[in-house]
Amino acid sequence: MEAPELPVLDAYAHRDALHLIAWCDECRRWHFHDLMPKSGPVAAFCHSPQSAYRPAGYVLRLMGPAPRWINQDLQRQSRGTQKGPYDLVQRRSW
Numbered sequence: 001m002e003a004p005e006l007p008v009l010d011a012y013a014h015r016d017a018l019h020l021i022a023w024c025d026e027c028r029r030w031h032f033h034d035l036m037p038k039s040g041p042v043a044a045f046c047h048s049p050q051s052a053y054r055p056a057g058y059v060l061r062l063m064g065p066a067p068r069w070i071n072q073d074l075q076r077q078s079r080g081t082q083k084g085p086y087d088l089v090q091r092r093s094w
Contacts, residue, residue: 006058006059007059008058008059008060008061009022009024009059009061010061011033011061012062012063012065012067012070013035013064013065013066014032014066014074015065015066018034020034020035021066021070022058024053026046026048026050026051026052027048029047030070030077031044031046032045033060041056041057041058042058042059043057
């Protein structure tokens with residue numbers, strides 16, 4: 001029996017050079033992961049108990065350094081005023 005295919009989330013290198021950050025569509029927040037995660041799926045640090053990511057996690061796809069708008073959104077998240085990255089700009093390939 002084959003394992004189900006896991007979701008793949010775009011991950012960006014955080015400016016602290018210690019973490020990767022990935023946007024969670026389930027809880028609409030940024031999740032932090034170790035910069036060098038193990039190969040394969042990582043645990044979902046999702047705030048939503050019904051998250052589809054929770055049972056098996058997801059795979060991170062490194063996209064490069066976090067663009068400026070992501071760093072600004074992280075500041076809003078830490079202050080509790082975040083709207084979400086897709087409310088700020090249209091997603092585009094970097």
